[in-house]
Amino acid sequence: MTTALTRRRVTGALATLCAAVALLTALPQDAAAQAKYRLRYGTAFPADHPAVLRITEAAEAIKAETGGQVDIQVFPNSQMGSEPEMFSQVRSGALDFMSTSGVNQTIVPVASINAVAFAFADYKQVWAAMDGELGAHVRAAFDKAGLHAFDKMLDNGYRNITTSGKPVNSPDDLKGLKIRVPGNPLWVSVFKGLGASPTPIQFGELYAALQTRVVDGQENPLALIQSAKLYEVQKYVARTGHIWDGHYIFMGNKKWATLPADIQASISKHFAAAAVKEREDVAILNEQAVDAMQAAGIVFTDPDKKPFRDALKAAGFYEEFKGKYGEAAWSILEKYSGPL
Template sequence: MSRRVFALGLVIVCLFSLMSSVAAAPRVIRLAHVVNERDGFHIAALKFKELVEARTKGQLAIEIYPNASLGDERTLLEGMQLGTIDMGVITNGPVANFLPRMAAFEMPFLFASAQEAYYVLDGPVGKKLLAELETVNLKGLAYAERGFRNLTNSKRPVATPDDIKGLKIRVMENPVYIATFKALGVNAVPMAWTECLTALQQGVVDGQENPINVIYAYKLYETQKYLSLTRHTYAPALFVMSLKLYKSLPADTQKILVEAAQSAAEYERKWDADQESSQLQEIAKNRMVITQPNLELFKQAVKPVYDSYRDKFGGLIDEIQAEIKKMKR
């Protein structure tokens, strides 16, 4: 009898241990992005994972899916809307296809410095736009960084707008980018990043525009000979997730996700700034010709873009410019 009692007790202990381990299994959130592990998006994702898992004491586990393994950025955002994709670090350009007012942040030469961009994005205007994402079933957590975009091409150095005319340049699938490059006389080819590398290799397009971090991470100097430091647009990125998933989480967990996203975004911004000089040196070592263009000529050439978009964004451009002036006081 005592043996039976002992055996029964042992079974009960094992069952409780099993139940305890099941109860302790973390909830998994899958975070996707479309770039490689050398890119700033991946750095931001790793920091977010570290912070969330530490602050939830292992109750949440963040699994990172780089290299567009779950789809391009439009596909990821559509999946978040449906609740089939959890979250991602996404370039603002594609986000603006779902909430058009987001494109206001990427008007040409809107921000003169990263500090101006951070002030606006982390302030009332940026927070208002994050909140508006809920109208399209997305939850914006924080603004990470894509950075100031620069032009590369395989044909010739670009120092003035005249030098760029007639080139076929891949741009993001976003009307503001298309309008900006058309104003410069470019044959603007909207294309997802996942298709761009092949297009550059095959000569389907002559060039593209992206921040230094992307040019370095993807070794674009292998297909592109010329880099022009136009810094024509500051591009934010977003930590964005499925609104359905966000609302299913407890309030304290929601707070952790928002705070971790902001901290990871600030970490990535600093990482980008710290890396840019050495990345430029590496690009130059690989025989890419780097040109400092006449930016005033470029600014003059894209003024018509403001004329056509100021009303479309319903005063948002004026709000952004007012915030920049406030920062400078």
């Protein structure tokens, strides 16, 4: 099967899934009114993102398998509030489920260990670690913090650097560069270690910040760079793959404990299946994003990653986060990544 055919097939499948989701949300809610367990799932992903489509698909499968006892309503695009607000709601029990990669780190610091820069060479390493011992270690930390994290993470993709003035081919090209990053310590430390000037800006303000040159660059997964049209105000994409970014799905332990074992099993099974399908979808969307942005005139570069990793090591980045995560977590990470 050719790559083009695979892409068309996945794109068609996602379009069909979008239409099915729209139809289901338009149907009368008699079944929801009769459901014994009415649960809400919040996420910042947009409505057409594979993470939303696949979880919505899973919700319908759970409803069918439980004979209508469980009705999970999915609220995309931050309809239930910002990620910090949704996180607070899940912890208090006001919201049942959410997925995120960032804000949980304030309560579960080791939850960001998957984002250690240049740790994972490829997806084979990512999924071996996060579906294996490293993921289990992090989920145990979630549990101690009163949160039930589901077994399979959603894929948000490897993050890559975009710039407007010059391409990034080495750490020297980042010296003094004002680059937008999410407002969390790991991202800031990465780009400080590389000599850049990291500037936290809310994602909703990013396009305007790039357009007005408040910042000179930013970093995000390819599919998001394309879907948010950031390529309109940037010229270069450096496929650094410096951080792999994934979303945990979780629920408060107290709420999880109120669900019967058979309901828990159904939710766990279908959320895991949804995550695996979503990963496949994102891989295809990232390929399509490259094609679309190249057609729009974006210049791609593929820098050697070793100099970036060496620069971070010299700056003390790896020692800093080894200390923050602890020897046990770090030794598990290095089983998959090799010595950092």
